[in-house]
Every structure is written in C-alpha cells, then in structure tokens.
Amino acid sequence: MSPVIATRGLTKRFRDHTAVNDLDLAVPQGVVYGFLGPNGSGKSTTMKMLLGLTQPTSGNIELFGQPLTRASRAQVLPSIGSMIEAPAGYGHLTGWENMQIVRCMLGLTDAQIERALATVRLTEHKAKLVRNYSLGMKQRLGIAMALARDPALLVLDEPTNGLDPAGIEEIRTLLVDLAGQGITVMVSSHLLDEIDKMASVLGILSAGTMIFQGTRTQLFDQSLPDLVIETTAPSEALRCVPGAVATSGGIQVSGYDKDETAALVKRLAEADVPIHEVRRVHRSLEDVFMDLTGRGGLL
C-alpha cells in the first residue's frame, strides 16, 4: 500500500536559512507516526507544507498517492484534519459554539460535531466558555475541530505540549484509538517520551534533516549497546581493548557487533584475562537518540 504521506526532497528555505532539508517522509496508512525533533528543527514548517499552508522551496509531496498541486489541493485537503501550533478556539465562546463555527465553515452536520466532541470526551463540557477550559481540554477541543470532518489523516503539531502526565496519557490513548480505527495520525513533539509511547513509526528531525525514519525496533537495531566485560584484571583488559574504559568490576566498550564481540573475547582469553561475564548494557530510547545525534543530544 502506498504511504498516506510521501515526500521527496522536500526543502524549505527562509532567505539563507534552510528550515527543512531534502526530506523524504513516508507515513504508512493507519499508524501513529511520531514526528520528533527539538524546537526549531522544522516540524511545523514540514506540517505546514503538507497542508498547503506554505509553499516548499523544492521537492514533491504526495498525499493519498496523489501529488499535492494547486489543482489537487481542493480534492485532497478535505480528507485531512489538522491542528498546527496553538489549539484553536475563541475563549469568549463555548466549546459548542466554537464547534459550530467549524461546522458552518466546512458544511458539516450537528451529528459530526457531537461525535467529534464525544470522541475527545468534551460532551459534558461543551456549554462551558473555552477560556475556562484547562489546557488539556483546549487541546482536546483543537483535536475535535480537526476530527469533525471525519478525516482519513490527522496532522497534529505538538498536541501534548504543556500537558500534565494525565493529560498526555489521555491524548495518547485517543490517538492510538483513532489509528486503530484506520485514521492515519501524524503527531509532532519535541519530547521523546511523549512520542515513544504512542507512535509505531518514528521520524526524527535534527536541524531540518531527517536523521532516522522507521519503527522503534529498527531504531534500536541501528544502535549497538555498549559491552561490559567483568574481570578481576581490568588493567590487562584495558591494554587488550583500545577505547575501553574502566568501570566498577570491569571494562566497558562501545560499537562492537556480534562478530567483533566474539573476536574481543577470544583476544582477552588468549591474553589470559579472566572473564567473569560479558553483557550488553540496557539502553533506553533516550540513549539511542544520544548515539544518533552524536552524544550532542536531541532534546
């Protein structure tokens, strides 16, 4: 199946600054795609280009297998719900009144509005003024606005921004549910933790460039956990293993694959270094990111 979003060489320059550089996105159907990167890495700019809100400097965009052009825009965009930057909503109107504006603009029915509010669990708060909503409720109203048109694709820019852990969990559950119903969800965040728990495919941006795209497992596969070798003779072991560092009870070394590990163990054994244990260090996704970004860190 062709991806719901596919870009080739997507690039956006603002004067002499390249905000998005040669991006090849591939967002499969029916997944939560986590679009991750630090502030200023180009996530919003990319999403705006996908929605036809800003023109790429170069490159191509395909949505639902169709090139995004001026001519195809009117056909394709109604299938996409979006929330870019701060959630929409007039504070002096109620949630319901805000949704009515969306209904009128998009020519929707009251039933669609009711359903969207129910999906984000705002039905019982729909008569409240939006300025009295919590941040989480405002975010959910923004998502309801994006959902009202029954989109096949949702594009959400930082929908968990500023939420407390319970609010994040609520949005996470909602987005995973929507993907379960076949809606493709592209969601950006600058926080690794928020994305990791909901996305099955990750795209990671750093300074406008995609440094990784794939599943979480593929991400882990790209990174080799450090090896820890327990020995009672760390000084001898260090002499045999260039680049190793001493740890309590042994030495630690990075970048050894399976074959290299076997050769290393053989070398240590031949040098009569007593080996009590050889193990991989447990790694968090955060560690893997650190590796990818050259220990400079992503976030």
Ligand SMILES: Nc1ncnc2c1ncn2[C@@H]1O[C@H](COP(=O)(O)OP(=O)(O)OP(=O)(O)O)[C@@H](O)[C@H]1O
């Ligand atoms: N209209 C614009 N004119 C000039 N530069 C811009 C414009 N929009 C974005 N930029 C620059 O492009 C880069 C990428 O910005 P963008 O907002 O896409 O990043 P982001 O990853 O979404 O970050 P954030 O989470 O902070 O919004 C930044 O350096 C930003 O200053």
